[in-house]
Amino acid sequence: MKNIYMIGVGLIGGSFAIDIKKNNPDVVIYGIDKNEKHLEEALELGVIQEKAILDDLEKADLVIVSIPVDATVKLLPTILDKISDNSLVIDAGSTKNAICKAVEHHPKRRNFLAAHPIAGTENSGPTAAISGLYVGKTNIICEVEKTTFKLQEMALKLFMDIGMRIRYMDPVSHDKHIAYVSHLSHISSFMLGKTVIEKAKNERDIFDMAGSGFASTVRLAKSSPAMWTPIFKQNKENVIETLEEYINNLQQFKELMQQDNFSDIFNEMESTNYITQILNGIK
Amino acid sequence: MKNIYMIGVGLIGGSFAIDIKKNNPDVVIYGIDKNEKHLEEALELGVIQEKAILDDLEKADLVIVSIPVDATVKLLPTILDKISDNSLVIDAGSTKNAICKAVEHHPKRRNFLAAHPIAGTENSGPTAAISGLYVGKTNIICEVEKTTFKLQEMALKLFMDIGMRIRYMDPVSHDKHIAYVSHLSHISSFMLGKTVIEKAKNERDIFDMAGSGFASTVRLAKSSPAMWTPIFKQNKENVIETLEEYINNLQQFKELMQQDNFSDIFNEMESTNYITQILNGIK
Numbered sequence: 001m002k003n004i005y006m007i008g009v010g011l012i013g014g015s016f017a018i019d020i021k022k023n024n025p026d027v028v029i030y031g032i033d034k035n036e037k038h039l040e041e042a043l044e045l046g047v048i049q050e051k052a053i054l055d056d057l058e059k060a061d062l063v064i065v066s067i068p069v070d071a072t073v074k075l076l077p078t079i080l081d082k083i084s085d086n087s088l089v090i091d092a093g094s095t096k097n098a099i100c101k102a103v104e105h106h107p108k109r110r111n112f113l114a115a116h117p118i119a120g121t122e123n124s125g126p127t128a129a130i131s132g133l134y135v136g137k138t139n140i141i142c143e144v145e146k147t148t149f150k151l152q153e154m155a156l157k158l159f160m161d162i163g164m165r166i167r168y169m170d171p172v173s174h175d176k177h178i179a180y181v182s183h184l185s186h187i188s189s190f191m192l193g194k195t196v197i198e199k200a201k202n203e204r205d206i207f208d209m210a211g212s213g214f215a216s217t218v219r220l221a222k223s224s225p226a227m228w229t230p231i232f233k234q235n236k237e238n239v240i241e242t243l244e245e246y247i248n249n250l251q252q253f254k255e256l257m258q259q260d261n262f263s264d265i266f267n268e269m270e271s272t273n274y275i276t277q278i279l280n281g282i283k
Numbered sequence: 284m285k286n287i288y289m290i291g292v293g294l295i296g297g298s299f300a301i302d303i304k305k306n307n308p309d310v311v312i313y314g315i316d317k318n319e320k321h322l323e324e325a326l327e328l329g330v331i332q333e334k335a336i337l338d339d340l341e342k343a344d345l346v347i348v349s350i351p352v353d354a355t356v357k358l359l360p361t362i363l364d365k366i367s368d369n370s371l372v373i374d375a376g377s378t379k380n381a382i383c384k385a386v387e388h389h390p391k392r393r394n395f396l397a398a399h400p401i402a403g404t405e406n407s408g409p410t411a412a413i414s415g416l417y418v419g420k421t422n423i424i425c426e427v428e429k430t431t432f433k434l435q436e437m438a439l440k441l442f443m444d445i446g447m448r449i450r451y452m453d454p455v456s457h458d459k460h461i462a463y464v465s466h467l468s469h470i471s472s473f474m475l476g477k478t479v480i481e482k483a484k485n486e487r488d489i490f491d492m493a494g495s496g497f498a499s500t501v502r503l504a505k506s507s508p509a510m511w512t513p514i515f516k517q518n519k520e521n522v523i524e525t526l527e528e529y530i531n532n533l534q535q536f537k538e539l540m541q542q543d544n545f546s547d548i549f550n551e552m553e554s555t556n557y558i559t560q561i562l563n564g565i566k
Contacts, residue, residue, distance in 0.1 A: 055516035116354045132351040137493060167539065169492055174492075180479050181493040185500040191532040192471050193558040195525065196463045207561050208421060208450055208456075210464040211401040215562050216499050217468040225552035235547050242478065243537045247530060249474040254526045262516050268477065275476040276489050276505045279498050 001154070005052060005060045007032045007079065009042035011121065012092050013066030014129025015225050019162040022131065030056065033067075042126040057082040062090070062154070069093040070230035073102045080108040088151040090115050094178065094227075095234040096142045096171035108149040113155045116140040116174065117164065118182070122222040135163035140178075142171045179238035184246060186220045186228060187239070193221035284435070288335060288343045289313045290362070292325035293401065295375050296349030297412025300330050302445040305414065313339065314352075325409040334452065342364040345373070345437070352376040354512035356385045363391040371434040373398050378517040379425045379454035393431040396438045399423040399457065400447065403467070407506040408435035418446035423461075425454045467504045467529060470512060470522070476504035 004014040004020060009031040017029045019071060031048035033039045042048045060083055065072055072093050079089055080103060089112045093099050100114050110282060119137040121128065139159050159166060171179075196218070200206045232239055256264050287303060289296040292314040300312045316322045316332035325331045340346060343366055348355055355376050362372055363386060373396045376382050383397050402420040404411065422442050427435060442449060452460075479501070483489045515522055539547050 002354070030486055063291075118492060119559070120494065120496065123495070137494065140492060166490070169488075177489045177492055180482050180499045181489055184478065185475065187498045187533070188471055188538060189500055190476050190552055190555050191529060191536060192468065192553045194532050195467065195529045197555065197557060197561075199463050199525075205450070205452075206460045206464060209401060209423060209563065211403065211420065213403065213405070213409070213467045213503050214464045216502050217472055218537050218558050219437045219499050219562065220496050221552075221555050222562065223552070223556075225549045225556070226318055228552060229545050229549040232540060232548060233364065233543075236540055236543075240537060240540055242482075243533060245481070246474060246478045247533050247537070248528060248532070249477050250470070250530050253470060253474060254523060257515060257519055257526075260516075260519075262512050265506045265515060266512040269473055269504075269506070269511060272473050273506075273508070274480060275501050278480075278493070279502065279505065281490065 001027055003028055003030065003059050003060045003061050005030045005032060005057055006048060007065045007075070009033045009038055009048055009062060009069035009126050009129075010066060010132075010214050011118065011126075011128040012119070014042060014045075014062060014126045015119075015131070016064050016066070016092075016162070017042075018131045019134065020270050023048075023161045023185045025133075030060075030091060032056075032245075035135050045126055047126050047129050054078065057087075058084055058241035060084070062088050062158075065089065065091040065093075068227050069095050069099065069234050070231045072099050073234070075086040076103050077106055077110070080106050080111060083108065083111060085111070087111055088113065088147075088154055090155055092117050094120075094182065094231045096140070096174045098234045100143055106135055109146055110111045111151060113144070113147045113151065114142040114171065115155075115159075116142075116178070120198065122219050124224045124227065126195035132163075134159075137164055138167055139164040139175055140167050140169050144168055149273045175235050176238050179235055179242045183231060183235060183239050184242040186223055187232075187243060188217050188246065190223075209257055255257055284310060284343045286311055286313065286342050286344050288313045288315060288330060288340055288346045290346060290358070291350035292331055292407075292409050292412075293314045293349060294407050294411040294416075295400065296347060297325060297328075297330040297409045298402075298414070298416035299347050299349070299375075299445070300325075301412060302417065303412045303441065304332075306444045307545045312397075313343075315339075321409050324377075325412075328409055328412070330409050331411050337361065337365060340370075341367055343367070343370050345371050345441075348372065348374040348376075348426050351510050352382065352517050356517070357382050359386050359395070360389055362391050362433065363394060366394060368394070370394055370438055371396065373438060375400055377465065377514045379423070380455045381517045383426055383454045392429055394434060396427070396430045397425040397435065397454065398438075398442075399425075399461070401480045402467055407507045407510065418421050418554045420447055421450055422447040423450050423452050424459055425452055425457055427451055458523050459517050462518055462525045466518060467515060467525040469506055470515075470526060471529065472501050472503035473506075475503045
């Protein structure tokens with residue numbers, strides 16, 4: 001492994017680049033990004049060593065694609081067209097079904113590994129990239145059996161070296177489950193932020209009263225719309241399903257309040273306290 | 284100031300006790316709590332120096348009441364009955380209107396200061412009490428003009444010494460605004476936790492996929508039902524209003540998704556990114 005190409009040099013791609021270079025000092029990390037400013041920043045910060053373009057990919061030993069999921073669906077076939085027969089392409093998208101479908105019949109399907117490193121933060125861009133982002137984090141790999149064995153091994157070593165734990169899942173289950181534990185959280189945060197911002201238009205001092213609890217629940221509303229809009233689009237059916245369940249639960253809670261049924265409200269909260277055990281297991 | 288009585292020795296009362304003792308080594312901090320286990324823990328941890336009962340309050344220079352808001356409404360008149368003429372009583376409840384109303388005609392109303400230190404965490408009990416909890420945090424004081432001047436001064440010095448910044452507000456506005464920036468966040472978190480726990484009953488691996496974003500949005504679902512049920516009850520009308528606005532926003536988001544109107548979804552998220560500036564101002 002000598003020439004590594006990062007397509008997308010933001011938080012996800014940049015953090016991969018930093019730790020891969022650290023573990024493999026001899027590799028050269030090339031950056032490709034349609035955002036020229038990000039590319040310059042990544043170069044200045046030492047996240048990448050060289051700028052490159054798609055036509056250079058024939059020289060790649062490894063390509064990591066960390067761009068919005070709609071762009072991945074569009075670009076992935078072209079990337080596979082351009083790489084050599086021994087090259088490995090990994091994506092890092094938050095949806096997996098549309099991405100796997102986009103290359104299912106591609107002659108170089110065996111050079112591709114579909115992955116979802118669950119390790120974002122609410123920040124974005126190369127300045128948000130950090131060493132150690134992936135330590136102890138889960139990486140969901142989909143359709144591993146469709147990747148050629150040698151390249152599976154190469155990917156696994158890479159992920160192990162930066163401290164990730166691996167889980168295997170089919171793309172349909174991935175998209176269904178991730179809607180609950182990631183996509184819904186983002187909508188919940190965005191809509192909470194929206195609700196309070198709307199109120200604050202008339203009540204200027206309202207944010208002076210906000211504490212760390214509020215900050216925690218709306219943190220994800222800082223997330224990039226360019227990244228998240230295509231995720232919601234690609235995972236539309238699952239996200240709508242989670243939203244419906246969430247809205248029903250909120251509606252039910254409101255009705256309990258309207259009925260002054262505070263003993264049921266107590267019970268609801270008490271049984272949800274079970275989340276404590278779950279959170280203890282999340283890094 | 285020599286004898287300080289903490290009614291409620293949990294996170295809020297205990298953290299007050301620790302820093303007040305640190306700033307005033309000569310005071311004795313007495314603890315009163317209907318939970319005998321908490322009282323013992325507070326004593327063992329050095330959060331309080333002595334256990335006490337309500338009848339001892341005549342010796343108090345200062346009483347801080349940090350118990351669930353329904354208990355405060357019930358107990359506050361009795362506390363005021365028992366204290367001496369020069370004693371100060373401060374409450375720390377998350378609602379202010381019912382508490383102020385409960386003592387509005389009490390002959391010792393001038394000995395009471397209504398406060399809401401916005402400084403909780405999702406943890407509770409004396410083991411959660413920490414030094415420095417209040418540094419840089421906002422303390423909302425209501426109806427300050429109803430407290431005798433000398434006792435206002437005493438309270439202000441106390442709050443300044445532990446690093447709080449003070450804001451003044453009437454109880455009705457307090458309850459209205461705090462519903463948006465605190466009470467709604469808790470319901471949003473609890474219902475998010477509930478939605479995912481319900482799903483996880485059938486999908487055992489779901490939490491293996493949860494990352495820090497999910498953890499952040501459901502953190503408040505660890506909160507104590509004994510503390511939060513009476514808050515929702517006392518602030519029922521305001522909380523229902525915020526819930527309705529929140530549900531409407533979620534509903535609207537869902538409809539935009541159903542209509543494939545992802546450009547509006549992008550715009551919604553982009554305008555809510557404004558939360559970043561707001562969060563920078565929250566400690």
